[in-house]
Amino acid sequence: MNPSSLLCLLAAWTLSPLLLGIINRTKAVFAGRRGSPLLQPYHDLLKLFRKDLVISRTTTWVFVAGPLAGCAILGMSTFLIPFGGSPSILRFSGDMILFAYLLGLARFMTVLAALDTGSSFEGMGASREVQFSALAEPTLFLALAGLTLSTGELSLSGLFSANSTLHRGGMAVPLALIAVALFILFLAENARIPVDDPNTHLELTMIHEVMVLDHSGPLLGLIQYGAALKLWVLGAILWNTLWPFSTGHNGADAGIALVGMMGLAVGVGVVESVMARLRLLRVPALLTGAGALALISLIFIARL
Numbered sequence: 001m002n003p004s005s006l007l008c009l010l011a012a013w014t015l016s017p018l019l020l021g022i023i024n025r026t027k028a029v030f031a032g033r034r035g036s037p038l039l040q041p042y043h044d045l046l047k048l049f050r051k052d053l054v055i056s057r058t059t060t061w062v063f064v065a066g067p068l069a070g071c072a073i074l075g076m077s078t079f080l081i082p083f084g085g086s087p088s089i090l091r092f093s094g095d096m097i098l099f100a101y102l103l104g105l106a107r108f109m110t111v112l113a114a115l116d117t118g119s120s121f122e123g124m125g126a127s128r129e130v131q132f133s134a135l136a137e138p139t140l141f142l143a144l145a146g147l148t149l150s151t152g153e154l155s156l157s158g159l160f161s162a163n164s165t166l167h168r169g170g171m172a173v174p175l176a177l178i179a180v181a182l183f184i185l186f187l188a189e190n191a192r193i194p195v196d197d198p199n200t201h202l203e204l205t206m207i208h209e210v211m212v213l214d215h216s217g218p219l220l221g222l223i224q225y226g227a228a229l230k231l232w233v234l235g236a237i238l239w240n241t242l243w244p245f246s247t248g249h250n251g252a253d254a255g256i257a258l259v260g261m262m263g264l265a266v267g268v269g270v271v272e273s274v275m276a277r278l279r280l281l282r283v284p285a286l287l288t289g290a291g292a293l294a295l296i297s298l299i300f301i302a303r304l
Contacts, residue, residue, distance in 0.1 A: 004250040008083040011258070013075070016232035017041035017225065019265040026269025041228065048221030056214060058118050066113025067219040071226035073106040078229060080156055081236045085246045085253030087157035094154045096144050099233075100137065103189070106226065107133055114211035125210030128280070132188065132195070132207070135287035139185050142294035143178045147241070150174070150301045160240040171304075175241060177297035182238045184290035186264075188283075190231050193272040195283050235264045 021038040028035025037043075055063065079090040080099045088095075111129055114122040144159075150171060153159045188195040191208035198209060212223050239260045246253055278286060 002086060004086040004254065005089050008086050008254065009078055009089055012078040012229065012232050016228040017045060019231050019235065019261065020228055022262055022265035023269045026266050027273050030273035045221050045225055049218050051217035053217045053219060056117060059116050062116040063113050064219065066109045067215060067222040070106045070109040071222040073102050074226045074229040077102045077233050081233050082157045082160050082240065083236050084257035086250060091155050091157040096154065096156050099156060100140055104137060110211055117214045119214065121210050122213060125207055128207045129211060132283060132287060135284055135291065136185055136188050139181055139287065139291040139294050142291060142298055143181050146174060146178055146294060146298040146301050149298065160244060174297040174300040177293045179238065179241050181290040181294040182241055184286060186234050186238050187271065188287060189234055190227065192268055194275050194278040197277050235261050239264060
């Protein structure tokens with residue numbers, strides 16, 4: 001096992017909640033507030049894991065299995081993500097397809113847990129989540145297809161390796177289109193503004209947060225930690241697309257990648273500070289536009 005790959009995996013497991021802290025601090029700066037500490041997400045997770053569970057008598061084992069399986073699946077996805085110039089620990093031809101399906105399976109478990117409560121509000125959130133995911137997932141596949149067509153690689157580590165043909169000239173425009181599509185997907189999949197508001201408490205406008213209203217204690221902690229992992233893995237995909245370069249030194253590449261991930265978190269905070277949330281009826285148009293950008297980039301690459 002490559003030691004640098006193992007360190008990158010540990011970084012994903014330990015530093016992913018820090019991205020949430022950076023986002024919240026950035027929003028606080030824009031609002032003229034001091035804001036919560038950068039490490040506040042870690043304190044919140046520890047507090048949740050120390051609390052007792054409150055489980056409705058109308059639920060079944062699915063309610064408990066959803067957060068457990070969802071967090072475990074997202075943890076598995078970190079094994080497939082290259083980071084900082086280091087290949088992923090688990091890599092094989094076609095692993096990008098497994099990565100996309102792991103994200104879909106994690107969402108499926110969350111939706112099942114929400115439906116198991118029998119709550120009309122959580123059912124509404126689950127319906128919205130499934131509807132928007134049906135528009136978001138094709139964008140991910142089209143973006144990965146464009147990267148695959150340009151490199152001839154079917155592995156995420158191969159796509160973003162130091163000798164990848166993403167470095168060659170003429171790829172700037174399609175890579176920019178893919179990056180924009182992935183950034184929109186990054187916001188949508190992580191329930192961020194303008195698609196969703198993670199801080200809202202109005203059930204009629206919530207998507208992801210309404211699905212976890214009945215979860216508490218360690219189960220809610222697992223959901224929040226899984227959300228942080230998802231933020232990290234999708235951010236790593238976006239960063240690898242934005243920065244397909246290598247210095248040839250593992251430590252320098254890892255440092256650049258860490259700074260890039262923090263920059264993405266700051267970017268999310270800026271977007272959430274300068275934009276309002278879109279009306280729910282406008283979200284499908286945004287996701288469709290992201291898919292169109294990915295498709296245009298795919299056609300562009302095919303004609304190069």
